[in-house]
Amino acid sequence: MRSHPLNSGVKPQEVALRRRRKPLPRAPAHPKTGVVRIGAHVASTKPGAWSEAIRWRAEVRTQEVRLITERAKNLKWSPLLLDLLLQELFVDDAVSHAVGNIRRLPRRQYAEALAIALVLRHSWRVDDLREMATRLGLTLPRSRKRRNTGGRRRQR
Numbered sequence: 001m002r003s004h005p006l007n008s009g010v011k012p013q014e015v016a017l018r019r020r021r022k023p024l025p026r027a028p029a030h031p032k033t034g035v036v037r038i039g040a041h042v043a044s045t046k047p048g049a050w051s052e053a054i055r056w057r058a059e060v061r062t063q064e065v066r067l068i069t070e071r072a073k074n075l076k077w078s079p080l081l082l083d084l085l086l087q088e089l090f091v092d093d094a095v096s097h098a099v100g101n102i103r104r105l106p107r108r109q110y111a112e113a114l115a116i117a118l119v120l121r122h123s124w125r126v127d128d129l130r131e132m133a134t135r136l137g138l139t140l141p142r143s144r145k146r147r148n149t150g151g152r153r154r155q156r
Contacts, residue, residue: 077107082105082113090121091121095120099113119132
């Protein structure tokens with residue numbers, strides 16, 4: 001039998017909070033590999049998967065990357081390659097809104113699409129956005145600091 005929370009040194013407020021918490025939904029694991037993908041992060045539900053991953057990185061990864069590098073020498077810019085790169089940058093549909101359908105974009109606009117994606121990726125802080133624009137060789141006008149008027153307009 002479980003002891004009463006008051007006897008175990010747990011505050012009643014903490015007990016109430018614990019009861020209200022719902023477990024987070026679990027992402028389904030791949031049926032064969034047991035791998036769970038959550039955004040960019042990958043975890044495994046299989047026992048021994050961690051040591052298996054370490055072994056793979058130490059023994060196989062370098063060989064496979066070299067092989068892929070050799071085969072990548074024949075790659076050319078394509079809508080698929082651009083789309084994969086944009087997916088890896090984790091940008092939303094804002095790039096498509098700016099330049100149109102990525103799959104139908106002419107190759108001469110690929111640099112523009114990538115620049116927009118990089119800017120979007122770094123657009124959450126003003127200093128980061130300005131630094132990315134500078135690194136891309138783009139200039140932005142100096143921003144004027146706004147005065148906080150408390151939501152009221154100044155009357156003249």
